[in-house]
Amino acid sequence: MATGIKDKVAILGMGCSNFGERWNDNAEDLMVEAFVEAIDDAGIEKDQIDAAWLGTGIEEQHVGKSAVPLSMALRLPYIPVTRVENYCASGSESFRGAVYAVASGACDIALAMGVEKLKDTGYGGLPQRNRGSVNDMLWANTSAPGSFAQLATAYTAKFGVDAKDLKRAMAHISIKSHDNGSKNPKAHLRNKITEDKVMNAPMIADPLGLFDCCGVSDGAACAIVTTPEIAKSLGKKDLVTIKAMQLAGSNGTEAQHNSWDGSYFATTRHAAARAYKEAGIDNPRKQISLFDVHDCFSITELVTMEDLYISEEGRAVNDIMDGFFDADGEIPCQIDGGLKCFGHPIGASGLRMIYEMYLQMNGRAGDRQRSNEPTIGMAHNLGGFPAQNICSLTIVGKDGV
C-alpha cells in the first residue's frame, strides 16, 4: 500500500537565477547561477550529491539532448544524471525525480535543475515548432495563446458569464501579478499595470490580449533535496518538506471524447484530489497558505482556481474580484509575480514556483514576504493545451504541519 511522499523528503537548498532576456548568457551560465545559490544554501559540497535530474522542454533551442549539458556545466563527479521532459511541467518533473530518488533510499542527496533559454529564436513568444510527424497532419494551426483562449469561450458559454466581466477578472489577475512582481528583484517584468492598459491591449488570440499572456524569458532554478534526518544532521533548521507530488496526464478523453466541455482542466482536478489526499488536506481553501499556479495566460489561472477546489465552480470571477488571491488576500496566488512577470523558461518554471514557497516559509521573501507566516504552499505546473496536457502539483510545507 503506497504511503505517499509526505514528510519523507526535505529541501536542503534552493537557487534561482534572475529571469529575463539574458542576451549574454548561455543556458549553462543560467544553470550555474542557480546552482551556486542552491549549493551555498544547502551548505554541502558538490561531491555529496548522489544523482541529478535536468528538466528542460525545448532543448533544441539551447542545450541539446540528454543530461550531459547539466553534468558538464556543473562539473558533476560522474554521478547519475537524467534529462526529463514533460511539456511545461519539465521543471516539476526534475524535482519529482530527485525527490523520489531520495524517498526510495537510493540517494541521500539529489539535485533537480530546470533551465530554458528561449530568447534565441529571433521573435517574441514561444518557439513555433513541429509537433510530431503524424500530429502535424491533423493538429490545428495552434499557438499557445490560441489554445488557452478557448477556455474563455467555453467557460463563458458554460456559466453564462458576461464576456466583459470575465475579461475584467482576467485583467485583475494580471494586474495583481504585476503588483507582486514589481517587488521581486529576480522577476523579468517589474512594472505595474492598470486595468485600462490590460483591457485595451492588442488582441493576441481572441479574447486574450497582450497582458493576458505571460512573458517569455530565460532562466534556471535548482533544488537540492535530502531526507529530513540528513537535513537536520547537516544543521538545517525550520525544514520545508514535501507533502505531496502528483501528476496527471491527458488520455484523450478531453481531445477525442465528447464528455469534456472545454472550460476546465480534467488533469488538474484529478491531480489535485490525489495531492490533497497525499498531503492530508481536506479543506484546501482553509489549509493552503499560498500558491503559485501556472499562469501562462490569465484565463488559465482563473479556471485553475476552480480546478484546485479553492473557488467553487463558476465562482472564480467573484473570488478574484474580491481580492481573495491578492498578496494581502486570504490565499495569495503568484506572490512572486508568477509566470506573468517571470516569463516562462519552460524547464525552470516549476522549480521557480517551489523556490518561492521555500523562501516564504523561511521568511526570506524580502519586500513581498507574506506577514502571516505560510505553512502550506502549493505549486501548480501545467504543460500542453487544455485539451491535451500534463498537470503537476507539488505541495510543500513546514515540517510537522
Add this chain to the structure above:
Amino acid sequence: MNTGILAYGGYIPQSRLQRSEIAKAHNWFAPGLQGLAKGERAIASWDEDTVTMSVEAARDCLTGLDRDAVSAVYMASTTFPFQDRQNAGIVADALSLQSGIMTLDVGSSQRAGTSGLSIAMQNSAGSGKSTLLVTSDKRRTKAASPLEMTSGDGAAALLIGEGDVIARLLGSHTESVDFVDHYRDENNSYDYGWEERWVRDEGYMKIVPTAVNALLESSGVKADDITTFCFPVAMGRVAGTLAKNLGIPGSAVADNLQANCGEIGAAHAVVMLVHALEQAKPGDKILVAGFGQGCDALLFEATDALASFPARRGISGHLARRREETNYLRFVTQNNLLNVERGIRGEVDKVTGLSTLYRNKHMAQRFIGGICKTCGTPQFPKTKICVAPDCGEVGTQDDYPFADKISHIQSYTADKLTYSPDPPAYYGMINFEGGGRLMNDFCDIAPDFGVEVGMSMRLMFRVKDYDNNRGFRRYFWKATPTDEALASQKKSKGE
C-alpha cells in the same frame, strides 16, 4: 442505351475580388484595365488548389450517390498542383473511392475540360461504367494583366454513364488545330498571349464553326433548335457573334459568368454546362464547346430525369455563397506576386514524411476515424484503444467516415500570433453530431462575421500546409459554417 450525364456538381470559392479594386491599384500603370473593371471574380482561398476545388465539386456531384459505382476519375486542368503525382488520384482518395478504378489527368490546353468530357463519354459508352470528370483551374496571372481581371477560380464535376441520364449525349466532334493564341512552357509560370483581335477573327470565328457545323451535321440537329450555347470566352460579344454566324438563336447564348465569377480556365466550358443544366428543362438541347488549339463540341439533350434530379449547391448555390473581397493586396500576397515579410514564425519546416503520409492517408486525406464495436463511440483519429472512459477495449474500432458529418463549435479562437497566410487563424474544438470531436482549423471565416459557440459546421478538403522547401503540400479537412449557419448569421447581423 443512352450515354450521358448522370449527375452534376460545382464549386466556386467564397471570396469575390472586386475588379474595380484591381483596376484602381493598377490605374497608374495600366489604365486600359478600366474597361474590364466591372463585376467581380472568384478567388481561391490560400488553402485551395485545383485538387481541393475538384474534391468539393465532386462531393457536390456525388450527393446521395453510391461512390463505389464510380469506375474512373478524370481530372482536367492546366494548373495541377503536382506535375508528377497524379492529381486525379488525390481527388479519388479524398472521395474515399475504391482503388480498382482508372484515374487520369488531362491537361495542356484550355479545352482540357471538354476533352476530358469527350473521353469520359467514350469510356462510359457501351461499358456500363460511371466516369467522374472533375475539372478545375486556378490560373496564375501576372499583376495588371487582362487575364488577372477576367479569370476566376473554381471547379465543376460531372458523373458520366449510361442509363437514367439527366442529359444524353447527341454527338460530339473535335477539331485539332495548332493555333497558338497563348502558351506556357515548362519553365514559366505565366501565359504569353497574342493580340485579341487576331485570336477572335482567325481563331474563335473560324475554328469553332468548323467543329460545331461538323457536330450538327453528324447529329442531325438544326442550329436553330439549340436551346443553350455554352461557349467560354471572356471577350464581349464573341459568343453572340458565333451564335449568329452559326444560326443559333441569340437567346441560346449562355451567361459566361464574367460578371460574377470570371472565366475558370480549362474548367469553364464544363462550369457553364453545369450552370446550364441547373436551369434546363427536359428536351433542352445544350451545345457546349471548348476552345484551345482546336475545338471540342458536344451536344446534349436534357431528359425527363432532370426534372426530378435532387437539388445541390452546384454553380448557382456556390455563387450565392459569396463574400465580397476588396483587398487586392491580400490576393497579390497570397498568390506570391509580392515579396512579403512573413516573419520567422513562418519559417517552420513543414516536411511531410511520405511513408508517414501513406500510413496515415485514410486519416489525413479521407478523414476516416473509428467507431468502437463494443461501445459504439465514434472517435477521431482511429486508434488501437477506444477513447471512451468506461470502455477502453483494444482493437475494436471499425472505419468511421467523418468527412460528411455536421459538427458544432464547442470553443474557438481567432489567433493573431500563430503564422497563417490569412490571419487571424480561426480554429476550435468541433463536436460531431453522433460523437467524435477534433480541435480543427476553420476555413472561409469572414472576420467581420466570425464564428460562435454552437455554430453548425461542415468539412471541406483543403491544403493543410505548404512545404516550400520541397515543393510538397499536404491536405486535410477543415471546418466551415454550414449554409444554414451562414444564413442565420447574416439574418442576425441584419444583412
